[in-house]
Every structure is written in C-alpha cells, then in structure tokens.
Amino acid sequence: MAKSEKINFSTPSGFPEFLPGEKRLEVYLLDTIRKVYESYGFTPIETPAVERLEVLQAKGNQGDNIIYGINPILPPNRQAEKDKAGETGSEARALKFDQTVPLAAYIARHLNDLSFPFARYQMDLVFRGERAKDGRFRQFRQCDIDVVGRRELSLFYDAQMPAIIAEIFDAINIGDFLIRINNRKVLTGFFSSVGVEAEKIKSCIGIIDTLEKVGEAKVIQEFEKEGVLAEQTQKIIDFINIKGSVDEVLDKLKYLAQSAQEAEIFNLGVTELETVISGVRNLGVAENRFCLDLSIARGLDYYTGTVYETSLVGHEALGSICSGGRYEELVGVFLGEKMPGVGISIGLTRLMSRLLKAGILNPLAATPTQVIVVNVQEDLMPVYLNVSQTLRKAGINVVTNFEQRPLGKQFQQAEKQGIQFCVIIGSEEAAAQKAALKDLKTREQIEVPLENLAEAIKQRLAP
Amino acid sequence: MAKSEKINFSTPSGFPEFLPGEKRLEVYLLDTIRKVYESYGFTPIETPAVERLEVLQAKGNQGDNIIYGINPILPPNRQAEKDKAGETGSEARALKFDQTVPLAAYIARHLNDLSFPFARYQMDLVFRGERAKDGRFRQFRQCDIDVVGRRELSLFYDAQMPAIIAEIFDAINIGDFLIRINNRKVLTGFFSSVGVEAEKIKSCIGIIDTLEKVGEAKVIQEFEKEGVLAEQTQKIIDFINIKGSVDEVLDKLKYLAQSAQEAEIFNLGVTELETVISGVRNLGVAENRFCLDLSIARGLDYYTGTVYETSLVGHEALGSICSGGRYEELVGVFLGEKMPGVGISIGLTRLMSRLLKAGILNPLAATPTQVIVVNVQEDLMPVYLNVSQTLRKAGINVVTNFEQRPLGKQFQQAEKQGIQFCVIIGSEEAAAQKAALKDLKTREQIEVPLENLAEAIKQRLAP
DSSP: OOOOTTTSSSSTTTTOOOOOHHHHHHHHHHHHHHHEEEHHHHOOOOOOSSSHHHHHTGGGGGGOOOEEEEEEOOOGGGGGGGGHHHHOOOEEEEEOOOOOHHHHHHHHHGGGGGGGSSEEEEEOOEEOOOOOOTTOEEEEEEEEEEESSSSSSOHHHHHHOOOHHHHHHHHHTTOOEEEEEEEEHHHHHHHHHHTGGGHHHHHHHHHTTTTHHHHHHHHHHHOOOOTOHHHHHHHHHHTOOOOOHHHHHHHHHHHHHHHTTTTTHHHHHHHHHHHHHHHHHTTTTOOOGGEEEEOOOOTTEEEEEEEEEEEEOOGGGGSSSSSSESSSSTTTTTTOOOOOOOEEEEEEHHHHHHHHTTTSSSOSOOOOOEEEESSSOOGGGGHHHHHHHHHHTTOOEEOOOOOOOHHHHHHHHHTTOOEEEEEOOOOOHHHTTTEEEEEEETTTHHHHHGGGGHHHHHHHOOO | OOTTTTTTOSSSSTTTOOOHHHHHHHHHHHHHHHHHHTTTTTTTTTOSSEEHHHTTTTGGGGTTOOOEEEEEEEGGGGGGGGGHHHGGGGOOOESSSSSEEEEEEEEHHHGSSSSSEEEEEEEEEEEEEOOOTTOOOOOOEEEEEEEEEESSSOOHHHHHHHHHHHHHHTTTTTOEEEEEEEHHHHHHHHHHHTTGGGGGGGHHHHHHHHHHHHHHHHHHHHHTTTOOOOHHHHHHHHHHTTTOOOOHHHHHHHHHHHTTOOOOOHHHHHHOOOOOHHHHTTTTTOGGEEETTOOHHHHHHHTEEEEEEETTTGGGOOOOEEEEEEEEESSSTTOOOOOEEEEEEEEEEHHHHHHHHHTOOOOOSSOOOOOOOOOOGGGGHHHHHHHHHHHHTTTEEEEEEOOOOOOHHHHHHHHTTTTOOOEEEHHHHHHHHEEEEEEEETTEEEEGGGGGGGHHHHHHOOO
C-alpha cells in the first residue's frame, strides 16, 4: 500500500487530542461533574457547535475573541453547485466561542418550552482562534452550569455554587482548594464611595482582576493611568487587601457599610454577601473550603453581584480552576427581558491538561477492559466466546484474545494495558468446566468453576 | 433592557438542538451504547473537530461530501492582526465529516503509544455541508467502533459486531430488529464468476446498494447502462434474491462455491461468512436477530469483506439503523502500512430524531430532578438546605424551591416537569424532625422521620 508521503497528518496547532488513558480520565471527570450537577437538578442541554455570526456577536460584539467562521468546500465533482452552496452575509455562520451567548439564544428559541428558574448544564466544545500558547487551546471543553430566572432569582442559587464546586473538587480528589467569594456591588460601591467616577469603575474592576498576575505595583500604575488619584488608589489597595476569617471580613464590611450609609450599592453588596455566606454554611460547605476575598473581581463585564474563583492550594500559579458569578443583563439579550442568572464554569480541557502536566492527575489505564480471556488453543474458541459473554452479562468488561500467541506474550500485553485479570482455559479446564484466574496485580492464580467465575472476578476487582 | 430586534437568533438550518427531555434521552442512549462498547473492551478516543484539510481529503478526496472549512474572524478592535491570523494554503483546516479518516490520522499520530489490535469507540460530532433535508443534518453525532490490526485481524472481530449491535438495540428497547450480514468478496466473486469485468464490479456493487431505495426495475436499468449483459444481470438478481434461513442461504452458497471452484474470491467470501456466522452463534446472538442477505452491499468503496446493515422490523423505511463492515486499505493510508479493520456506526442524531418522530422513542422528563423540597416558609430555609444536602449525599437529585409561591403552584410545577416527589416541611414537621413525602405519581402522602427520608424515597423511586 502506497504511503501518502506529502500529507502532514499532525493535529492543527491548538486542537488537542488525547491518548486513550487521558481520554478515559476526561470521561471520568465529565461523569463526576455531571453527577454533581444533576444532583442539584441541573438538566443537560447542547447547543449547536455552529451559530449565526450575528448571534455570536450579539453581546459585546464577540469581546476580544477571534471567532472561526465556516465556509463550505465542495468536492471536485460538485464544483458546479458553488453558487448555491455559498452561504454568507446574513447567513454567515461561525463556531461558538463560549456557552453563554448560546444559552441566551437557546432560552430565546425555546422560552415557552422551558421551566423557570431554568437550571441547565452544558459540556460542549467551544472554539477560539487564539494563538496557541502553552495550555491555551483553540478547541476546548467547558463544563458550565447556569440557573436563569425570569425577572428575579434568589440569592440562595448563588450560595449553591460554592457547594457544587466543593463537591466536584472533593470528588476528583486533587488536594486542597479554596473557593474565593466576592461581590461586584461591594467593589463598585466601595470605588464609588472613595470618589472614583462612575464611568471609570468598570475599568478599575478590570485592573483589580489582573492583580494576581501583574502584582500591586503594576496595578497602582494602571490606576494612575486611569486617572484615579493616589489617595483613592491607596484606599482601594487597602480595601482589597483586607484579610481574615470569613466572619472577620464580613464584620469589617458591615462596619464600613454602617459608616457609609449613603453608599447604597455597597450596602446592598454586603447584605448579598452575608446571605450567600449563610447559605453556603447551611449547605454544609467545610469552612476551610471557602473565604471572602475582596480582591476577586472577574474580568468579564457582565457580572453584577456574587463572583467566584477557585484556587488549588499550593498550585496557585495554575490560576482559577472554576470561576463564575451573577449577572443581570446577559441572558435576556435576544428577548429584551430582564433574566438574572448565576453560573460557574470549569474549563475542563485546560484544567485537565495542566493537572496532568503537574502530576496532580494521572491518566487512567489505556482500556476499560478488566479481563482478558486468553487464547490457549484455537479450537476452544467457542468456550472462550461463551465465557466472555457470561462475564459481560455480569457487568464485566472483557476482551477475548483471538490472536494465537505464546501465553507469556498475552499476559505481558494485558499487563502493559493495565488489565487486572486473565482467564486461562486449556482443554483440561474446559473438560472440567473450570478456569484458571490470574490476577496480574497480585500475581495470585486460582482455579474457579466456570459458574462462579463472574462472582470471583467481581469480588476481586479493584474499586 | 433593550431587545436586539434585528438579530435572527434561530439555529442555522441543519444544525439541530434538542429540548432538555430530548437531550436527556440522547445522554441516556450515549451511556447505554458506551456501556456495551466498553464491555467488549473498546476504549474511548476523541479526535479534534478540526483537522488539516489535506488530511480530510487524503482518502477518496472527501468523497461526495461538502466539507466546512474554518477561517478566523477578528474582533473589530484587532483588525490589525489580520495578516497574522489568516491561516490558509497548507495550513487550511476544516471540520471533520466522518470519524474514519480521523481514526487513520489518530493511529498514525500515536502509533507507538497504542496497543494492537486497537479497539476504540468515538462518539464525536461530525459536520457535512449538505442541503438540510428532512432527517438530514449538517451536524450530527456518530457512535462508531472500529478494531484495527497491524497486518492481520481475526474474523472473530467481525463476528462480535452483530453481538454488539444486538445488545445495544435490545437495551434501548425499540422493538424487533434484524441484522443483515453479507460479504463483499461473495458479491465481487459472484459478479466475476458470471462474467462482469473487474473494473465494473465496484459500480455494480454501488447499484446493488440502491436496490431497496429504487427497486429492482431501476437496478436492472442501471446494470444495462453499466454495460452488463441482460443474462448476467438476471443471474445477479437471482443471486441477491436468494432467501431462506441462515443455514439455507449458507448451504446454497457452499453449493455454488463447489460448482465454481475457480472463483477463488467467491469461495474465500463464503468461508469468511461461515466463520463469522459460527462466531455470531457462539456469542449467543438470538437466531431471530440476524440473517444472511446477499443484497446488502454498502455504498462505501472501502469495504472488502463482511458488511452489515440493521433494519427495524416494521419500520424498514427508516433505513439502516446501524451499518458497517470490514476494510483493508483505509486506516493505514498515512503510514503506508496494511491495517485491516472492522467497524460499525450508529448515526445517533439522525436515528434519535427519526425514532422520536415515529413515536418509537419518547423524550425523558425535562429534568433529572427526583425530589423537590418545597418552600413552605422562608425562615425554614436552613432546614430545607440541610435536608436537600442529606438527600443528595444519598444519591438523590434534589431541587430546593427558593421562590415563595403557593404550595399548589409548587406541586403543579414539579408535576409538569415530571418530578416524582415533593418533600414538605412546615414548622410543625420541622419541630418534630419529620417531613411529609408526597408522591406525585400515586398521589400518596406519608409522614417520614427526617432520618429515614432518603431511604423512604429510594425505595419508592421509579426504576
């Protein structure tokens, strides 16, 4: 067979692909995340990978993202159809770059078929034409939840988010993490109370958001550029540096709120934070899993209340492993209706790839196979097939070895793939309706009657 | 909030989107299919949605498919980067239109990290720029398995495919189905034995493939156009119409093989079919689930041996619900190595959408929620949150109602969403550490101590 020598068959830069053991890890993480999301009543949806370009650009004109447009390429034998196939202009379509604008479109498309508050999860691939840097992908999977109300949405939904984050990261067992909670109204209100002009507040919040990356000196510079007075900057820096236990920080905020009663928005933010924290506690989130951190701002424009980031303790350089917040004017964009929402997002592709690199997560075995029925002699194949089916019916993942190879080789390959058991049946065993069961982990080998084989394996399977 | 009046927020034509109950059905089908695939040791992989265009065109030059190319669209504030962002020519990229060429590329990319025979499943979205007709999508999910060998691959892998198909369609409970098995070598060999020239055989197989759609008269016409003699055509028509039990058809084939011993390829095909059928039987596939059907040809060029189609009995117009076959020269295309494979594909998006339309499948409930903790009085919220968490820890999917609404409304909404249970706790119940548990299906309401609530619900949950 001739090799197509000139074809560069590598993946395009930024479009990741995983080995089987890594993909199995992703499937496990997706299952774990899904289970937690569903336990809080979030229902799955999936919006198309492709939307009308004008939909994707509806909110904030695609922000800073490079969108991938799509254009039909006809096969050589159908070039004549070219005119008909080209869909451009108002028909221009592109790949989605996040799941927020598509959620808004989904709600607009199905408004009368949905129940509100509408709590959905979505774990689709999204696409951004960014230059592919270390850990930055052009295709990646985000695991988002949002709950969206019509007109109103209880703050207890904000309180559930840290409970959900904590359950997920406890379940996937990646060590200590800390959910850092803040409220945009607290920041906005405080900025306003120290005299920052209303129109500068959004960019000031953007500057605060860069604090961990660029450091305090650079933040002070940026404030200066923005025209914030040195005295105001100092007050802001002191404010976002307030440290202490959740109750200590809350007490300081309440004290500030009392002494600045004219700052309505600040006071509202403090009350919201208090409610959210009491909900988080009622939901049983461990005290060491969350904190109030007034320096958390989130870069995105649309947040209006509670905001969250999550750090992996000892690995803060990884950045936030789960973030989100409350917004008011995002989801109703296509309907002209106020639809407040709160949501979080786990950037799974990036997170997994970084945790693998840091050795915090490891790939699973390269195959789901738990048992290999080895091929001792070809004429026993009917027995091997039959035994394999019996084990499968008992819920065990089985490969029957069809290739005839020395037994040692068959054990070796099973072990290399991380398979725990080999079932060995020669003519003697077949006649006696027995099998030898070899545990490749413990090196133990026992004889088991065929009728008890499934049970014997299930008892010994590593959890 | 202003409505973006001019935006057409509908999905682009051919890009499907499902309501929550339909998406939940898809998730259930994917889980079921995955479980069966994994029970035979198939391991998950996912190749990027985007490949280099030259990779997608490597085999058969994209066939008849319209591929979607992708091109970066810069945000207005970054137009200056235009030159750098454009990636065209040898860097041209496009969305994958099937999972076969990407599998070949995956194997080429990771050859030394994979174990052979390499058995993988893949359930990714693929994209084709076809005109969107009824039931035809431009974005759809295919659930494929293939097992690929280096140089050789046992025919028992071919025998496993009908076992896998049967298990999946038995599990999803869509009624009677029939797996129709044939072998391309039998067809090729027979065509050759009646005197059809070698170079016409592929198109003749293509014509046979259209039989069910266009009928016998049209097939005879097409053979005539192809220059096949009427006498040859008659023999072919008689041949593909051979009917009977599996053993009857096999016997006829063996008889034909004996009387035409010079037709090596035919005889090889018959031997292969025999081996495959004996494997299918050893795997315990019920006799009413499969047949030999000599009119099954499969349109795709690359099949070289066993081929499969699956009909839903009584709904044959739906077309094949699972198809596949054996191929020799497909997967090694990037390596210049012979890598025989055998695989099947379930076109899940199309299948599900057609089964929903035909009423053979129904959407699931719109939410995974099993229990609503209703909101009787706001000041008991700490109790509601605590009870909800206890139920979740027991593996139950729970929504706490944060909105204060009349109880009747709360029951109504729960029922509308298909939620089975309401937990009702007023101040009396809270004081007595009890709850009222209302089953919305049976209308039964009982009192349960809070400590037994999870158990009581789990016992009563519909399976």
